[in-house]
Amino acid sequence: MNSPVYQTVIVGGGFTGLFTALNLAHEHYPRSVILIDQNERFCFKPLLYEYFSSEMDAFQVVPRFTELLKGSGVIFVQDTVESIDLHQQQVKLASGNSYNYSNLVLALGSVTAYHHLEGAEEYAFPFWTEADAIALDQHLGDCLQKAIQTEDIEQRRQLLTIVVVGGGASGIEMAATLADLVPHWYTALGGNSDEIRVILLNHGQEILNGDFNDPLRPIAEKELQKRTIPIEILRGAEATKIHANAIEYKHNEQIQTLPTSTTIWTAGTSIHPLIKNLPISPEHRDRRDRLLVTPTMQLLDFPEVFAGGDCVAVPDNSLPPTAQVAYQQGANIAQNLKAIAFGEELKPAKVNIRGTLLKLGLNNAAANLFNVFEVAGESGHLIRQGTYLTLLPTPSHDFKAASEWLDEEIFHHHLDTHDVGKKVVQAVEVVGVGVMGVLAARKLLKMLGNKSSVT
DSSP: OOOOSSEEEEEOOSHHHHHHHHHHHHTTOSSEEEEEESSSBOOOGGGHHHHHTTSSOHHHHSOBHHHHTTTTOOEEEEOOEEEEETTTTEEEETTSOEEEOSEEEEOOOEEEOOTTOTTHHHHSBOOSSHHHHHHHHHHHHHHHHHHHHOOOHHHHHHHTEEEEEOOSHHHHHHHHHHHHHHHHHHHHTTOOGGGOEEEEEOSSSSTTTTSTTGGGHHHHHHHHTTSSSOOEEETTEEEEEEOSSEEEEEETTEEEEEEOSEEEEOSOEEEOHHHHTSSOOGGGBOTTOOEEBOTTSBBSSOTTEEEOGGGEEBTTBOOOSOHHHHHHHHHHHHHHHHHHHTTOOOOOOOOOOOEEEEEOSTTOEEEEETTTEEEEEHHHHHHHHHHHHTTOOSTTSOHHHHHHHIIIIIISOOOSHHHHHHHHHHHHHHTTOHHHHHHHHHHHHHHTTOOOOOO
16 A cells, blocks of 8 residues: 555554544644554543443443544554564554554553463453453353352352452452442342452562552552452462462462452553564663653654653653553654654653552542542542543543643642642532532542532
């Protein structure tokens, strides 16, 4: 396929890729833009738990790329990228098509890593995509139906035992969601919810150890025990093998077997194979094989190529692999692509780490904002939902106006704790959660010592 000489190709439709495309469209970028992703739908990964639990709808969490890009001028190509030739400046697809580019944006993110653990890829459920959420939902439904029909106590115990491998943020959010949700499902079928077990298998002694969400550990420890079914945490337990109906793990130098019909894998990610296969020397990668980029988000040896998100590392600037980092990098990449097109000077990317948000069950979350103060429970949930809703790139939300408002009004003017609290309250109300927003506002203001009413 022949392509125009001046053409920007974006590989990967995650936060970095999609927000690069949308920002380019908003800024009236003068060159052709093509966004390539193998999936039909964008997946707002932080809210995938809400999609799984039906707290949020598909159009919010997994909207179609064609809907998001409608009227933008960005061309969406649903296809699988087979190879990227950095020297010939060409992207080859599984369909046989290929696209030449004047500028390329690598936004491939990361993939689930099973660390060569026997049986993990075959029998453990990942939780990374819409398809993963659907598969897990169907599997758990089948397990509960079988459990309600069997009189065999051991079989029922196995069917009603859920093991989540990994005590990082993803594992905690998954376990907390299941510990509230599955008992509700089973009770609706006529079962005894007390029979359900949700077990978090953690390799270390502490959950969230070394995680970006580490400041929220004390809150998480408490909230995990307040779920509909208290979560059992197996500490110092290393998974050694996964079977279709059991998991083996090493604890205190002893190998133990835990019968379960459901093992969920949240124990890490690795670099995307396409990124791994690029002709980039080890000196220009970090120890996790991520690509090193300049402050302007360009590859060191290929300045026409930009990259962002989980697949890159900025030297001397450690950034967590989160949505807030990826979408800000997308906006920065778009600005520099526009600068190239108009012969202007490129600017270093600026990423503001605004805190951390952690889902801790249905209608429950914790928020740590700038390490200034923490909010948990329903108020934390509303802040988390409100913050993410402003970032949803759906037709019903002007993503740029919302994110800019969030930047300017909340995150760039936090003079003191009281001011931050007032701004967060305003954010919750503005994103449209109505009465719930007002309730959250009252709780926050009370917590921060403000006696004025919110109307």
